[in-house]
Amino acid sequence: NAGVTQTPKFQVLKTGQSMTLQCAQDMNHEYMSWYRQDPGMGLRLIHYSVGAGITDQGEVPNGYNVSRSTTEDFPLRLLSAAPSQTSVYFCASSSAADTQYFGPGTRLTVL
Amino acid sequence: QQQVKQSPQSLIVQKGGISIINCAYENTAFDYFPWYQQFPGKGPALLIAIRPDVSEKKEGRFTISFNKSAKQFSLHIMDSQPGDSATYFCAAKGNTGFQKLVFGTGTRLLVSP
Numbered sequence: 112n113a114g115v116t117q118t119p120k121f122q123v124l125k126t127g128q129s130m131t132l133q134c135a136q137d138m139n140h141e142y143m144s145w146y147r148q149d150p151g152m153g154l155r156l157i158h159y160s161v162g163a164g165i166t167d168q169g170e171v172p173n174g175y176n177v178s179r180s181t182t183e184d185f186p187l188r189l190l191s192a193a194p195s196q197t198s199v200y201f202c203a204s205s206s207a208a209d210t211q212y213f214g215p216g217t218r219l220t221v222l
Numbered sequence: 223q224q225q226v227k228q229s230p231q232s233l234i235v236q237k238g239g240i241s242i243i244n245c246a247y248e249n250t251a252f253d254y255f256p257w258y259q260q261f262p263g264k265g266p267a268l269l270i271a272i273r274p275d276v277s278e279k280k281e282g283r284f285t286i287s288f289n290k291s292a293k294q295f296s297l298h299i300m301d302s303q304p305g306d307s308a309t310y311f312c313a314a315k316g317n318t319g320f321q322k323l324v325f326g327t328g329t330r331l332l333v334s335p
Contacts, residue, residue, distance in 0.1 A: 115265075144323075151327055151328075152327060153325035153326055153327040153328050154266070154311065154325045155325075169322060170322075201265050201266070203265075209256070209271070210256070210268050211268070212268075213266045215263075215265050
């Protein structure tokens with residue numbers, strides 16, 4: 112059981128570039144989420160999904176897109192990267208039992 | 223508007239001492255209150271959680287105290303060890319389906335040897 116996996120671990124982008132952060136889970140969890148972590152601000156919810164084909168916005172969705180075509184995968188797309196998107200991104204999954212399991216994170220720098 | 227306020231921002235405790243981190247919430251619909259532990263370069267991991275039907279929950283050296291009327295909850299780490307040095311986040315969420323988990327801003331704990 113790998114749990115929640117994220118790729119890449121590190122990424123450097125130039126302003127305006129696009130990229131996709133990958134997230135996968137092998138626990139057959141219904142719910143998946145993306146958070147960003149910034150110093151002094153805790154973790155903030157970007158987007159989440161309650162099942163395949165169903166997504167919704169979190170607290171800070173602007174500049175990010177998501178889709179959920181399978182139960183296992185929940186990629187996060189940055190369409191046109193901005194320096195304000197420099198952050199550490201965490202994917203999480205959970206069942207209805209509340210506990211969210213987090214991946215190891217992707218550290219993104221936008222120049 | 224921050225719905226979960228956490229303090230202190232950082233904490234230094236001597237080995238063997240008690241570490242105490244406090245959180246306060248505003249939304250009375252919250253009914254699940256987890257604490258997450260995060261080591262540098264890692265994702266947060268669930269440490270302990272409580273529901274408001276009890277005032278205290280203990281797991282090993284970690285205890286959550288919950289005060290529903292004051293809308294406050296706290297994490298106590300007894301006999302703190304250098305290996306407990308990490309960032310701790312409190313969080314809260316509602317009670318049905320997928321309710322968004324709202325995090326505090328985190329407390330960086332350093333336990334000195």
